[in-house]
Amino acid sequence: MKHLTEEEFIEHYYGEDVYKADAEMHLQACNQCAQAYEELGKLLGSVRTLDPPARSPEYGAQIWQSIQGSLQPYPVKKKRGFFMWPQLAYACACLLFVALAFLAGRFWEHTHRPPSIAGTPQQSRERVVLFVLNNHLDRSERLLVQLNHAGAEVENTNLPLRLEAQQLLTDNQLYRQSVTQANDPLLTAALDHLERVLLEVANSPDELSSADVARIEQEMNTQGLLFQIRVLRTKVSQQEKHSQAIRTGVTL
Amino acid sequence: MGNDDHVLIRQILAGDKDAYGLLVARHSVSIFRVAFRITENEADADEVVQETFLRSYRNLGSFNAQANFRTWIYRIAMNCALDVLNKSKKLTTLPVAEEYDGELSTVQLADSAAGPDRLLLSQEIEARRQAAMKKLTPTEHLAFVLRHMEDRSTEEIATALGIAPNSAKQAVFRAVQKLRQSLVPLWVKS
Numbered sequence: 088m089k090h091l092t093e094e095e096f097i098e099h100y101y102g103e104d105v106y107k108a109d110a111e112m113h114l115q116a117c118n119q120c121a122q123a124y125e126e127l128g129k130l131l132g133s134v135r136t137l138d139p140p141a142r143s144p145e146y147g148a149q150i151w152q153s154i155q156g157s158l159q160p161y162p163v164k165k166k167r168g169f170f171m172w173p174q175l176a177y178a179c180a181c182l183l184f185v186a187l188a189f190l191a192g193r194f195w196e197h198t199h200r201p202p203s204i205a206g207t208p209q210q211s212r213e214r215v216v217l218f219v220l221n222n223h224l225d226r227s228e229r230l231l232v233q234l235n236h237a238g239a240e241v242e243n244t245n246l247p248l249r250l251e252a253q254q255l256l257t258d259n260q261l262y263r264q265s266v267t268q269a270n271d272p273l274l275t276a277a278l279d280h281l282e283r284v285l286l287e288v289a290n291s292p293d294e295l296s297s298a299d300v301a302r303i304e305q306e307m308n309t310q311g312l313l314f315q316i317r318v319l320r321t322k323v324s325q326q327e328k329h330s331q332a333i334r335t336g337v338t339l
Numbered sequence: 340m341g342n343d344d345h346v347l348i349r350q351i352l353a354g355d356k357d358a359y360g361l362l363v364a365r366h367s368v369s370i371f372r373v374a375f376r377i378t379e380n381e382a383d384a385d386e387v388v389q390e391t392f393l394r395s396y397r398n399l400g401s402f403n404a405q406a407n408f409r410t411w412i413y414r415i416a417m418n419c420a421l422d423v424l425n426k427s428k429k430l431t432t433l434p435v436a437e438e439y440d441g442e443l444s445t446v447q448l449a450d451s452a453a454g455p456d457r458l459l460l461s462q463e464i465e466a467r468r469q470a471a472m473k474k475l476t477p478t479e480h481l482a483f484v485l486r487h488m489e490d491r492s493t494e495e496i497a498t499a500l501g502i503a504p505n506s507a508k509q510a511v512f513r514a515v516q517k518l519r520q521s522l523v524p525l526w527v528k529s
Contacts, residue, residue: 097515101486103493103508130522131515134468136488139375139384146371147364154389155360158396163354 091120096127210330216265217327223258224320227281230255231313234288237300248295252288259285277315284309344408351399359399363392366409370416376488377420377481378427379469387423391416413499421477464522471521475514482507483514 091099091113098104099114114121143149230251237248263278284307291299303309344365350358367388374387395412402411472480481500485491491499497507 093516094512097512098508101511127515127519130519131487133464133522134487134518136376136379136484139372140381142368142371147367148360150367150385150388150392151360151363154363154393154396155356157393158356158359160354160356161352161400 090117091124096120096124099124100128100131214327214330217323217330220262220266221320221323221327223255223262224316224323226251227255227259227285228313228316228320230288231284231309231316234300234309235304235313237295237297248288249291252285256282256285256289274319277312277319280307280312281316283307284312345404348399348402348404348408351396359392359396362408366412367392369409370412373413373484373489374416374420376484378423379472380427383423383427387416387419390419390422394419410495410498414501417481417499417501420481424477424480467521468518471518474517474521476510478502479510479514479517482510483518486511 091110095104095110099107099110104110114124230248234248259278259282263275263282266274266278284303287303287307288295291303344362347358347362351362370391371384371388374391375381375384378384378387391412394415398415402408472483475483478500482496485496485499486493493504493508493511496511497504500507500510502510
């Protein structure tokens with residue numbers, strides 16, 4: 088048989104035990120627990136304090152008299168008007184301020200909007216064209232220089248001019264068509280001249296003889312074309328630098 | 340009563356200080372009773388009542404309108420009583436109590452017949468009880484008084500003391516154990 092613990096005795100004494108009926112049954116059945124519980128009851132029953140002295144009916148009034156001088160009345164809250172004008176005006180002012188700030192921000196943004204880094208699509212396209220055209224003229228210039236040197240120094244040249252000329256020829260056709268549409272007669276004429284030289288080299292035998300090179304130089308005036316290409320490349324480089332400077336300035 | 344309390348509180352917060360006088364009149368006697376149970380001193384109990392109503396008025400703005408004013412002011416009264424108990428514990432020296440002799444394992448209950456010896460024993464029991472009560476911690480003291488004298492439930496004690504119900508129950512257990520240890524020797528003597 089499991090006896091009641093001291094805590095269970097105390098809970099039972101104050102009527103707060105969860106299993107009250109079980110505790111009662113146990114106390115009836117177990118003399119040891121019943122005796123211990125009786126002792127606890129008598130012990131706690133002896134613990135009595137003095138009865139509180141009676142207070143007169145005026146006790147509350149006396150306490151109030153003693154403390155009311157120390158108490159400050161709570162501030163009277165002003166009744167609000169029907170439409171709560173001050174609050175409404177404040178809210179409207181806030182809304183108006185926010186709206187004005189928003190509009191001012193939009194206006195300032197519109198007037199001070201920096202040009203986009205990428206610029207317009209047309210400007211971007213122009214920069215790309217200048218870049219690739221400059222690259223194309225550079226490669227063409229090197230090919231012409233190699234061609235001129237080859238004809239002057241060696242008997243048979245075994246340089247990869249033909250393959251390079253074939254690649255440049257394809258590009259050159261595209262650039263020439265683009266430049267023609269852009270209405271630039273000087274560049275169009277130069278690219279047209281270059282195309283004919285490239286076509287000649289591209290269609291030449293694998294090993295060009297000095298006589299072949301000399302013929303091409305003479306018939307195609309490659310020296311004059313080289314000069315033209317250099318002038319054009321300088322011009323295109325300047326345009327490209329100018330475009331780059333504008334872009335950099337915007338970024339800064 | 341509860342609704343009336345709330346009406347008065349609204350009036351007080353609206354600037355009607357005198358309405359608080361009605362609240363004081365309504366609750367002062369019950370606060371005094373429990374304060375006296377705790378302090379066992381009439382002057383201290385009066386001091387607790389005054390301090391309770393002063394604190395209550397100053398904190399009335401934070402009173403939750405959904406709460407029960409009586410429970411709320413009871414809790415303030417407990418805090419005030421705690422302050423008084425702590426103050427009195429600092430000022431008074433505990434009387435040296437006889438320790439329980441563990442060899443005396445049997446308990447003999449007192450004879451119910453009243454005589455000079457019996458009266459003397461009752462005085463000794465009362466002195467020992469007071470000493471034992473002073474040995475309790477403030478929380479144990481309050482919990483025991485509320486449980487044993489005021490017949491408050493564990494939940495009510497927990498609310499009044501601002502502690503968890505289980506803590507309140509344990510405080511009562513510890514108080515009873517301490518009282519038992521102090522008082523059992525007297526039962527043996529009798």
